[in-house]
Amino acid sequence: MHTSASPLLIALTGGIASGKSAAADFFSDLGVPVFDTDQIARDVVEPGSPALARIVAEFGADVLDAAGRMDRARMRERVFNDPEQRKRLEAITHPAIRTELARRAQQADGPYQIHVIPLLVEGGRAGAYDRVLVVDAPEEQQLRRLMARDASSEEQARRILAVQATRRQRLAIADDVIENTGTLEDLRRQVHSLHQDYLHMAARRTPAP
Structure with missing residues (x-):
């Protein structure tokens, strides 16, 4: 079953180890359809x-x-x-x-969807979406998280960051930004706030005649 109006499409992106997956999980917990292109790639x-x-x-x-x-x-x-x-x-x-x-x-059904696209900037796909949500974190914080997560050296981590779009490039295409510099609870609160915003935006859309 589908709603008569097209769902609001939100592209969620961010650098490696910025917290994209955690944010996506919080949206999913709220019943939002979430599609992760990394998983689809597998x-x-x-x-x-x-x-x-x-x-x-x-x-x-x-x-x-x-x-x-x-x-x-x-x-x-x-x-x-x-x-x-x-x-x-x-x-x-x-x-x-x-x-x-x-x-x-x-x-999928629902007023809006989240599509997790790590390489949104690199792929030039931002224009296909109603809004772009960037999960942002300082590069040094990304490095620490990446090294802890993958047991990689600082050199390896910096190499991985170097081939991705820059923080500035991602923020340049953002309609909404989650600042993921605090706790998971801080992240969850931001997701819940955006969830309400997106529900309101979706409700204002009218079905095509």
Whole structure:
């Protein structure tokens, strides 16, 4: 069952280790349909999928692990410093992700949806959304969280941050910003406040005649 009006579409983005997932979980707890493109990216390359078959044809069977799944760590290492290979991979995965995201979104109900898109700036997809919500944190805080989360060195963490859009670039496209510099409870309060705002915005939209 679907509402007569199209749902308000909110793109949620932010740098790595900024708190996107925690914010998305709080929206989900409120009953909001949340679609995470990172999860969809995993789903569309499951064994037997057309996307995985194309990846194997393009890159070779050595990108698979012993179980026949894509070895994400090996593939990430392969394309991380090779823009040409990264483009070849994205040419396969991005259309598959967008198609699956659209399919899931069409099946969901509710006044608004959250689409978690970590690389929103890099992919130039902000214009496809009614609003852009950026979860923001200072770079040094991102580094500390990333090193704690992944047990990575500071050098590795800085390398990962360096290939992402800058904080300034993300904030430049933001309609709404969550400042995730405090506790989880602070984050939850901000999500609850935005939830009310988005419900009001969605209620003001009128169905197409």
